[in-house]
Amino acid sequence: MLPRSGDVLHVTRAASVQFLRPILFRVIRVLDRPTYDGWLWLEGYELNAAGDAVNRRSIFVQRAGLQQVEAAPQPRPHTVRSARRPTVRTPVRVR
Template sequence: MKAGDMLHLNRAASPQFVRPIFFRLIKVRTELHTYAGWIWLDGYQLDERGEAVARRELYVLEAAVRLLRTPRSNSGHGTRRTQKAPARSLNQGAELVGDGRVDLYAGL
């Protein structure tokens, strides 16, 4: 895991995530000592549009952290975009569940 990675954290990662969250990683806190297999993460909790809503430090089981995507490295060499791609929502492809709520995790 590295800075900028988007993570999906659920109850398997830590009991505090009764409702799963999306998380943008700032850094793994390697200077903090933990039990084997557990790590401290520093980053931002994201809303359904991928916007930061809260800065958090989280203690999670590393094996249960799900990496969703990593930021593309663009050095600017050899490629040039002429058109901006349309904005994508985290819940693109989401489905309605029986009670009318949106299931943000349908496509995961």
């Protein structure tokens, strides 16, 4: 599986020994760097449990060890806006 932009991956130790703690990773692009056969450089964002990007990273991983996440976590809305009431406008008096 060659990841594409926007894919969310579960990156574990199967992809590289550097991932003792698994991470969720949203791919920006596959970097065109020379590597060993079966290995990739990926650029993207590490995601927290809520699906928010917390760190931009480039990672070196084995293609066979990547697991695509079916339903990507959706980022939380930044602010909750209350419903606005229209402004009441009164006529202007001209003197």
